[in-house]
Amino acid sequence: MNQGKEIFRFETFGDETTWTDVLKMNQVIETAVDPTTALSVGLKVDAAALTAAVVGGIQDGSISLTDPQTTLALIQLNAAVGVKDQVSTKPTGKLQLDRVGITCALCHSTVDNAFAPGIGNRLDGYPNRDLDPGLIISLSPALTADQKAVYASWGKGMYDPRYNQDGLNNPVVIPPAFGLYGLPKATFTGDGDVAHEPVGPVTYWNRYVSVTQMGGHGKFSDSRTGVNVDNTGGGADLVTGKLPALQSYQFSLDAPPAPVGFDATAAARGKILFNGKATCATCHSGPKFTDVTDGGRLHPQDASIAADEDYVNRSATKQWRVSPLRGIWQHAPYFHDGSSENVSQL
Numbered sequence: 001m002n003q004g005k006e007i008f009r010f011e012t013f014g015d016e017t018t019w020t021d022v023l024k025m026n027q028v029i030e031t032a033v034d035p036t037t038a039l040s041v042g043l044k045v046d047a048a049a050l051t052a053a054v055v056g057g058i059q060d061g062s063i064s065l066t067d068p069q070t071t072l073a074l075i076q077l078n079a080a081v082g083v084k085d086q087v088s089t090k091p092t093g094k095l096q097l098d099r100v101g102i103t104c105a106l107c108h109s110t111v112d113n114a115f116a117p118g119i120g121n122r123l124d125g126y127p128n129r130d131l132d133p134g135l136i137i138s139l140s141p142a143l144t145a146d147q148k149a150v151y152a153s154w155g156k157g158m159y160d161p162r163y164n165q166d167g168l169n170n171p172v173v174i175p176p177a178f179g180l181y182g183l184p185k186a187t188f189t190g191d192g193d194v195a196h197e198p199v200g201p202v203t204y205w206n207r208y209v210s211v212t213q214m215g216g217h218g219k220f221s222d223s224r225t226g227v228n229v230d231n232t233g234g235g236a237d238l239v240t241g242k243l244p245a246l247q248s249y250q251f252s253l254d255a256p257p258a259p260v261g262f263d264a265t266a267a268a269r270g271k272i273l274f275n276g277k278a279t280c281a282t283c284h285s286g287p288k289f290t291d292v293t294d295g296g297r298l299h300p301q302d303a304s305i306a307a308d309e310d311y312v313n314r315s316a317t318k319q320w321r322v323s324p325l326r327g328i329w330q331h332a333p334y335f336h337d338g339s340s341e342n343v344s345q346l
Contacts, residue, residue, distance in 0.1 A: 001245075001248060003245040004245035004246050004247070004248045005124070005249050007104075007245055007246045007249070008103070008104045008108075008124060008246060008249050008250070009081075009082075009104075009105045009109070009122070009124070010078065010084060011103055011242060012084050012101030012103055012214070012216065013210045013211075013214060013216025013218060013238045013239045014101075014216055014217035014238040015101045015102060015214040015217075016086075017215060018101075018214070019100050019101050019215065020098075020099045020101070022142055023137070023143075024140060024141050024142055025139070025140060026097040026100045027097075028141070029068065029072070029075075029097055029100060030068055030096065031068060032068060032139070033068055033071050034065065034067050034068050034070060034071055035065040035066075035067075035070050035071050035074065036065045038071055038080070039117070039118040039119075041131070041132045041136055042118075042128055042130035042131030042156060043080060043081070043082075043106075043131070044080075044081040044082075044109070044110055044111045044118055044119070044120075044128065044130075045079050045080060045081065045111065045118060045120075046079050046111065046121070046122050047119050047120050048122070049077050049078050049079035050077065050079055050115075051077065054074075054079075069094060069095055072085070072087055072095040072096075072097055073095065075087065075100075076095070081106065081109050081110075081122065082103050082104070082105040082109060083100065083103075083106065084100070084101045085098075085099065085101075086098045086100075104206075104209075104210075104246070105122075105124065106128070106131070106133075107174050108126070108128070108174070108176070109123060109124045109125070109126060109128065110123050110126045110127070110129075111123060118130070124178075124249075125176060125177040125178030125179075125250065126176060126178065126330060126331070127157070127174040127176045127177070127331050128157070129156065129157035129174060130156055131156065131157065131174065132154070133154070133158075133159050133174075134150075134154030134155070134158065134171070135154075137151045150169050153169070155171075157333070157338065158171040158174070158338060159171055159174055160172065161209065161212075161213055162314050164212070164213070165212060166314055170310060170311050171337075172311060172336045172338075173331075173334075173335075173336060173338045175187075175323075176255070176330070176331055177250050177253060178253040178255050178256070179253070179288070179326045179327055180202050180251060180253070181252075182293065183201060183288065183290070183292060183293065183324065184201060184292060184293065184295075185201055185292050185296050185298070187204075187321065188315075189298075189312055189315035189316070189318075189321060190292065190317050190319060191204065191205070191222070191224075191315055191316040191317055192204030192205045192208075193296060196222060196224075199244050202247045202250055203243045203246075203247045206243055206246055207220050207239060207243060208222075208227075210239050211229050211231055211239060212227065215231060216231060216239050217231050217233070217235065217236065217237065217239065218231060218232065218238060218240060219231070219240075222316055225314075225315070225316050255324075256327045256329075256330055258329060259329060262329075283322045284322060284325050288324045289325035290321070290323060290324040291322050292321050292324075297322075298317055298319035298321055299319055299320045299321075300320075301319070301320070304335075304336075305335075306335035306336060306337050307337055307339035308336070308337040311337065323336075329343075
């Protein structure tokens with residue numbers, strides 16, 4: 001479990017090759033991303049990683065939050081959630097970001113804001129719906145103007161995990177990585193299952209993301225979608241051996257309980273509607289509130305009531321999985337496309 005936790009939080013799978021050598025994001029961060037900017041695009045800071053001196057400096061204003069050098073210092077402390085680095089010191093005494101990579105926690109962790117907005121204790125498995133990954137990627141000097149425009153168009157909490165494979169632009173919400181244990185199929189479209197990834201359904205998507213999206217040194221292939229990526233360059237596979245422990249840690253992450261003080265009387269009325277007139281329980285059934293637990297059941301394209309129905313055509317199954325509902329209070333907006341801003345719009 002602890003090994004999986006370390007992988008989830010700190011393992012890049014060697015993706016520095018992509019984020020440094022190809023996208024040149026180390027240059028962007030070093031010259032233009034101060035902590036205020038980083039927080040504004042949804043990056044989070046782990047308060048537990050801050051030293052007493054840094055905490056004091058932030059509180060008394062002696063540490064600047066508008067200086068990229070502070071960002072490098074935070075990354076060096078492992079305080080920037082989902083970002084890993086190699087930092088050196090120039091002869092001038094200034095920090096230099098030599099290498100940078102990302103981890104699973106970038107998109108699938110947030111913080112509780114206990115210290116300040118965007119700074120607090122880690123909440124692993126919670127989707128970071130404040131994160132604007134497309135805008136961050138669009139800062140890369142290696143991209144064309146057209147590519148930059150696509151990435152910058154996605155918005156906070158949205159990401160298209162297939163754009164760099166099929167060239168289509170149709171982002172989806174960043175999903176939670178909690179409450180996954182017991183689901184026989186992973187992802188909105190149920191692509192991941194033990195038939196296509198013997199280690200487990202979540203491992204299918206972990207392999208896909210770590211290789212095709214993060215740029216980790218591993219391999220991913222699925223004849224159903226035609227995706228076949230080998231980032232090893234004939235060298236070591238830095239992904240496969242870490243996937244079982246990573247999945248085990250994700251399976252340990254339970255959906256968060258209902259917040260303290262919710263209206264229990266209203267919830268009781270809602271339960272009657274949910275199971276009755278509203279017919280929600282027809283699909284959102286069982287202890288996980290999803291019928292995918294019934295033999296891996298999936299649904300046809302026109303079964304979705306989201307605004308977008310096209311994303312499914314880019315998937316391996318061409319069908320929808322009913323999303324589990326535990327913890328939904330935490331991660332609005334809803335549906336794969338974020339087309340419902342709150343529960344009342346469902």
